[in-house]
Amino acid sequence: MARVLIVDDSPTETAILEKVLKANGHEVLKADNGADGVALCRAEKPDAVLMDIVMPGLNGFQATRQLSRDQATSHIPVIIVTTKDQETDRVWGERQGAKGYLTKPVDASNLIKKLNDVMVA
Numbered sequence: 204m205a206r207v208l209i210v211d212d213s214p215t216e217t218a219i220l221e222k223v224l225k226a227n228g229h230e231v232l233k234a235d236n237g238a239d240g241v242a243l244c245r246a247e248k249p250d251a252v253l254m255d256i257v258m259p260g261l262n263g264f265q266a267t268r269q270l271s272r273d274q275a276t277s278h279i280p281v282i283i284v285t286t287k288d289q290e291t292d293r294v295w296g297e298r299q300g301a302k303g304y305l306t307k308p309v310d311a312s313n314l315i316k317k318l319n320d321v322m323v324a
Contacts, residue, residue: 204228205250205322210240210266211284212258216307220253220284223311229318237261241269244276251322253314254301256285256292264299271300280321284309 207224211217212235221231232249234240238261244252252270256263263283270276282303283296293304302321305314 204230205318206230206232206247207318208232208234208240208244208247208249208252210234210237210252210258210263211255212236213255216255216284220309220314223309223314226311227315237263237266241266241276244270244279245273248276249279251318252279252281253284254281256283256287256296264295267296267301268299282317282321284314 207229209217209220209231217233224231232243232247234243236258254263254267267281267283270279270281280302281300282305283301284305284307286307288306296304303317305317
């Protein structure tokens with residue numbers, strides 16, 4: 204299946220996402236902040252990225268923008284996975300290059316469906 208990078212500063216949220224992904228046959232890479240996520244994405248070229256927004260240092264919007272505008276990583280779909288559920292956040296995420304937007308707590312079937320959708324798009 205796919206190699207998916209989780210970028211989230213919450214060990215609990217990361218563990219939840221990792222469990223869902225592994226149960227569906229995906230390989231998981233992890234970073235606990237935006238800067239490390241961008242660096243790991245550039246180095247490992249995963250098939251998709253699950254990006255939190257609220258993180259210290261480089262936030263998820265900034266990291267998504269860097270990945271979507273970098274020729275080396277612009278083909279890798281980013282799905283924002285966050286507690287921020289305002290329409291303005293969703294629109295801003297899309298403007299930064301995100302291909303999907305899910306709010307926490309994430310329903311496992313919705314996550315897998317969105318992941319499949321963005322990887323074939």
